[in-house]
Amino acid sequence: MASIGIGVIGLGRMGRVYATHVAAQASDARLVAVSDSRPEAMAAIAERSSSLKTYVNYHDLLADPDVQGVVVVTPTHTHREVVIAAAQAGKAIFCEKPTALTLHETDEMVAAVESAGVMFQVGFMRRFDHAYANAKKQVEAGAIGDPVVIRSIGRDPFRTSLEYANPAVSGGLILDMGIHDFDLLRWLMSDEVERVYTEVASLVYPELQDVGDVDNAMINVRFTRGGLGNVEVSRTAHYGYDIQCNVIGTKGALQIGYLQHTPVLTLTREGARHDVVPYFQERFGQAYTAQIEHFVECLRDGKQPSATHIDARAALQAAIAATISQHEGRIVNVADVK
Amino acid sequence: MASIGIGVIGLGRMGRVYATHVAAQASDARLVAVSDSRPEAMAAIAERSSSLKTYVNYHDLLADPDVQGVVVVTPTHTHREVVIAAAQAGKAIFCEKPTALTLHETDEMVAAVESAGVMFQVGFMRRFDHAYANAKKQVEAGAIGDPVVIRSIGRDPFRTSLEYANPAVSGGLILDMGIHDFDLLRWLMSDEVERVYTEVASLVYPELQDVGDVDNAMINVRFTRGGLGNVEVSRTAHYGYDIQCNVIGTKGALQIGYLQHTPVLTLTREGARHDVVPYFQERFGQAYTAQIEHFVECLRDGKQPSATHIDARAALQAAIAATISQHEGRIVNVADVK
Amino acid sequence: MASIGIGVIGLGRMGRVYATHVAAQASDARLVAVSDSRPEAMAAIAERSSSLKTYVNYHDLLADPDVQGVVVVTPTHTHREVVIAAAQAGKAIFCEKPTALTLHETDEMVAAVESAGVMFQVGFMRRFDHAYANAKKQVEAGAIGDPVVIRSIGRDPFRTSLEYANPAVSGGLILDMGIHDFDLLRWLMSDEVERVYTEVASLVYPELQDVGDVDNAMINVRFTRGGLGNVEVSRTAHYGYDIQCNVIGTKGALQIGYLQHTPVLTLTREGARHDVVPYFQERFGQAYTAQIEHFVECLRDGKQPSATHIDARAALQAAIAATISQHEGRIVNVADVK
């Protein structure tokens, strides 16, 4: 069969990552077009493929009949506009997380997607990491009985730029990073978050407070069926990129994640030493590829993707609730967030 | 020098453990007397040493001039009475945790100990585990910078008896098990718990609710200097005895604990398998010995023990605050607990 | 700059692997042509790229001016003929290991390569695995002092086909698998193997004896500067693909390798379980890519590759010595193998 034409809108850091994954990996797809308002952002990638079409205006890419699916990697605050336009153009849509910083915008995107009847996948790439995917399979197979307690930890080794940290841009620590954890909570527990309570602090980077952000958040979670959870998001893991998840079931438990990047142990009088996963590409590179392959496969076979606009909305709602708890210092019911 | 005479009051399960540790291990001490209202409880241990004195009434043991220090391992609700009597008798006191189920009782014990000027050590044995002790040393040496976030997890593989689970007897899950974690939080952070929020559930043993207890608690913690913490206590770790602690500092982190009991990895087509620490004796046997050796050493050298009545009171106050949060579903300031 | 044209000769299992790596990964190279005497072997890969040239006769590929470098992945017994022709055609040559089954053939290839002055790299891909590469760096940086003892273990989870196991085809267990280990010994010790003594057995697959092969070999090694080594090669690791190396130096040691494939630990009453690396693609996929990228980079920059025809010959000589020891039951000096 002819391979599926993919267009990438937005060639910032993550846009280039996605474009490369489409070009190099996804076997049934080909990268036919890219769009970025800054022509120079498209130059490098265009150089590598003579057949690649470049559009300064993404509406032109959406009008290209060779494009069946679009990967939206523009700044978060523009997702709404681009996704609605793509839906109206009848394109299948892959949208990087978070879909938006407000439920209202997300609801508009959801409405456009549903009325257009196009496929929509959100970039919750951890679901495609071979470890998380394996854990999900084991939970579904009953390996640990019913999952009742979950702990999801996401620690970054670096502070983001103050511009990006600004909640008006990124949504702040919890929306920006924690949304992955809230998606994992819902997915691995097959349950919804009922209420949350958040404690936050700026323990290493006080300057984050000046832009309205923090460097650590500890979120206590209760699920609607009574299960318990905890989410920790941090920008202060000086030692490396530390992503862990622990699911405790009625008959056993799962521990997901690893710290060692290079399988070499160095033994000296000072003890045994190994390195630590440096950052997200080293940990989740395979997951970025796999989620795009899943997008292409669903597009090809007319299947529903595993992370839909419904999942995007639900995770966002829980993350917003945790952010309200952060700012108002109170227990927040997720259902009360409209 | 002549070795120090130790008396053990209360020969239940833990009492026998302590008596054995004193008899077999502590190099400068000798077990000279035991006391239990049930003579049969003393029979087995008396058989093994002809010189051991046995007292049905612990007041007689307290009157014995050969006894310099007493190890109080009676049921928690009797600690107050025994400790006050021991203080008045001028004996150095080692008291199993928790000192009491109420701050009021503990304050009376603290007052008696201070007015008598006797040495007092509480049974926070984890401080004497070689892993926790090593972690404390590393924190003090600045190996991870300033500790800012801490996560302490204590999971038991079994449900306690419903009689014991009764909060009137054991204080409930948080006072009974979590008090160890609250002590570790204070000790490793060198800070006090400012406020807590607790979520609880009975996820595997609904029958615990009938006696007023739960099988899981997830406690969010803020420290007075702004640090964050989380305590998880559970009776539902079917896979084994899982005690972990994670301390994140401004320059690094510590992971304390282990799961594998026997260092044998079995490799088959089904994968790699190893066993898990079954229960507390296998994990902390050495710590029970070490804390009694510390007690004897402090008694011999006139030093302050590392876990005093002050530590006992502070950990209890935080654990009570978490228990109030459990029952009232609200954020509780520790200082408000009188 | 224009990317470098690569041709792949031989599209068996490994040939397809290499062709895919060239096509998908090596950034400065493009796959311009493939050759295989069986047209059907070229069909699938040709389908994926309209521009790819296919040659039933490899001499036509060697005559193609768009081809600057060739990857030779034909059956081992044909390497000599193809490599000599490629050298005479002035192409840079990447040749899969082993170069040949006899020193005589290898010497002819070495002579052709040297008289033509073309670049030659042998497929010792483990040197490009990020773990082995990191270990080499650490050894060179003096992290363990001088390396003095080395142990290299290679265990396969499956028996090869009896056709392939036939020493006339594969060279037998030691030449086929152990040659990787002998290359690592020379590379990590920066020394040559002086003598070897081999014990072998057919412990699980007695049928291997009928074709003249074995399923396990244990080889004791002495180096010319006095260091000691041991090589174990096995086809009977039912549990998975187990590749390890241990280098002991005068000031420390390195342990290279890992067993767990998916970073998920499953904890139940039966203990803790994780999976095992299933086979070589999962363990060394990255290394196959990296060695081709190294080949392209050396070709582009006119550098000597890290694994040359000299290395190919030396590792083969030591592996042949170990094979003679296997058959003659005696200690064999490597230098005596002509």
Add this chain to the structure above:
Amino acid sequence: MASIGIGVIGLGRMGRVYATHVAAQASDARLVAVSDSRPEAMAAIAERSSSLKTYVNYHDLLADPDVQGVVVVTPTHTHREVVIAAAQAGKAIFCEKPTALTLHETDEMVAAVESAGVMFQVGFMRRFDHAYANAKKQVEAGAIGDPVVIRSIGRDPFRTSLEYANPAVSGGLILDMGIHDFDLLRWLMSDEVERVYTEVASLVYPELQDVGDVDNAMINVRFTRGGLGNVEVSRTAHYGYDIQCNVIGTKGALQIGYLQHTPVLTLTREGARHDVVPYFQERFGQAYTAQIEHFVECLRDGKQPSATHIDARAALQAAIAATISQHEGRIVNVADVK
């Protein structure tokens, strides 16, 4: 029942270790007497127990009717004389390994033990380590099918004194350390060593050559039923005490041993670091206790110990064969060693 009276002969470093284990641990035994030609060697231990009898002449200890079993920890070259005297005195005998440095002496001891019909246990303490004991159980339970390949590694962090290293005193590296590995090979494979080939070197401590010893030995092993093995003994593991064993069976494998002593992982920008087992007391303390408890238990119940004089002789014979191979540079058949 009355506890069993134990006498310890020889209070060097290991003698004091055994005496302490008997005094503190073995529940059915009591340490009634010690003997050492140097009274000062007995002073410290006598101080701690008023009832302990001390004999400068071990014959007097053997004549003591309160002594039912003796622990012989005198210098190896005196084992023969003491064991024969103990056998003639009708005492049960625990003898530290190796029983002797020659088969001839061992045969005389075996004859004396058998004619006297007394119980004899040799100090192969690794059989009592909970990891090795668990591995043996798993092998017997068929967890890995039939064991076919074994690798036993023993690495010491320190050089012994040149006095002790002298083969006339300790038997040299292989007899002194490797005898443990040869016992494990026989025990875990349930087979006998047929032939050996040894390579040795003095890679870190050239001075060992002056006294006739080496610091590393690599021994290739074949078993009578065709299985393969390898033994590595070393005095140059600067990083710590590294004792490992790997048993490969027809259906799986076992990896025995561990490196980390304190379960704390320290994570910094430099990577993750943990300590290493420093020396044998930390690794095998429990095994020393367990083997004495086994001795007492067998004595009490009239059972055969698990490591008899037969095992002592067989392991010694294999170790001597490996030592001959070391000196004569040839393959040695164990059965030829008389």
